[in-house]
Amino acid sequence: MTNLPQALREELAESLELWTTEIVRHTQADDGTEKLLIKLADGGQIECVLLRDKVRRTICISTQVGCGMGCVFCASGLDGVDRNLTTGEIVEQMLRLQQLLDEGERLSHIVVMGMGEPLANLDALLPALEEAHRPDGLDISHRRITISTVGLPAAIERLARTNASYRLAVSLHAPNDQLRNQLVPVNDKIGLDAIMQSVDDYFAVSGRRLTFEYVLLADVNDEPQHARELAQLLRGREALLNVIPYNPVAGLPYQTPSYQRQVQFRKILEAGGVRIKFRHRKGDRIDAACGQLRRSQQSPPVVQLG
Numbered sequence: 001m002t003n004l005p006q007a008l009r010e011e012l013a014e015s016l017e018l019w020t021t022e023i024v025r026h027t028q029a030d031d032g033t034e035k036l037l038i039k040l041a042d043g044g045q046i047e048c049v050l051l052r053d054k055v056r057r058t059i060c061i062s063t064q065v066g067c068g069m070g071c072v073f074c075a076s077g078l079d080g081v082d083r084n085l086t087t088g089e090i091v092e093q094m095l096r097l098q099q100l101l102d103e104g105e106r107l108s109h110i111v112v113m114g115m116g117e118p119l120a121n122l123d124a125l126l127p128a129l130e131e132a133h134r135p136d137g138l139d140i141s142h143r144r145i146t147i148s149t150v151g152l153p154a155a156i157e158r159l160a161r162t163n164a165s166y167r168l169a170v171s172l173h174a175p176n177d178q179l180r181n182q183l184v185p186v187n188d189k190i191g192l193d194a195i196m197q198s199v200d201d202y203f204a205v206s207g208r209r210l211t212f213e214y215v216l217l218a219d220v221n222d223e224p225q226h227a228r229e230l231a232q233l234l235r236g237r238e239a240l241l242n243v244i245p246y247n248p249v250a251g252l253p254y255q256t257p258s259y260q261r262q263v264q265f266r267k268i269l270e271a272g273g274v275r276i277k278f279r280h281r282k283g284d285r286i287d288a289a290c291g292q293l294r295r296s297q298q299s300p301p302v303v304q305l306g
Helices: 006-015 087-098 118-133 153-162 177-183 185-189 192-206 224-234 259-271 292-298
Strands: 022-028 034-039 045-053 056-060 064-066 081-084 109-112 145-149 167-171 210-216 239-245 276-278
Touching (some): 056 087, 087 118, 109 118, 145 153, 153 192, 167 192, 177 185, 224 239, 224 259, 239 259, 259 276
Parallel strands (some): 145 167, 167 210, 239 276
Antiparallel strands (some): 034 045, 045 056, 064 081
16 A cells, blocks of 8 residues: 555554454365365354365355255364354455465356355345445456355345345255255255255245255165165256265265265166256365365364275
8 A cells, every 4th residue: 555654554564453353274285276264253163175076166165164054974063163264264265265366367256065054044144245246346246156055045035135146055955854864964954945946936036056965875865776766856947957976084984985885876867857966076185075174174084095
């Protein structure tokens, strides 16, 4: 700020802090993925990720310290939820990740798929996303911002009323309530019927194609019958199904399905008319799956042979 006196600039530099957070660990993968473990002012830790894919530069940000949804295969929720992030803490993740870009790169997409349930913290999240959208902010279009949720119907309805311009991604992980109650315990109080009705209503208001996420767990939700049920559940909807082969977490019993089982699962869904994409795992060598890096700092490292 060269329009200020030098003495004042020196005093400001000594007296004021720009950042409220501290980068505890910065990891990088061969595929260009970079992950930050960030320490908050009160000592809590969160994670955020920069993903490079051809011309896209996507950031994945967190909304809570921990998560209260209890998904049994997820590292983020193993210790429950501590608190919601503030709007400033959400924006600061974006700016921290933006600083990792090389000259000529710019942020193009935001996915709110990090630690926490985004729709449980809409009061702080929505103003943060508006900062990202503003022309004098990050200037990222609403249609390039995706909010992920396990499915909270009341919050989805609120999102539809306040700003239905964002893309919505619903983490299913199971095609029926019986299995989903086991994998996503909060579903026991909600149910798939209520979730699917709320996302249909969101689509009617927004016109944005829905995305459904499905983490594929070996011998848990990857059977042919599961694929057939999933095809039936999604039939007739303008939707994309993202299938994510599981990224194993130390201390949890779940494993990645075999390649043959993945191929079989995909063929059944495609035959059922489902638009499907198998998400390529990025950054698994740097604990890029949600919550992994934070837990790796809390417990002794796990050595994987071979």
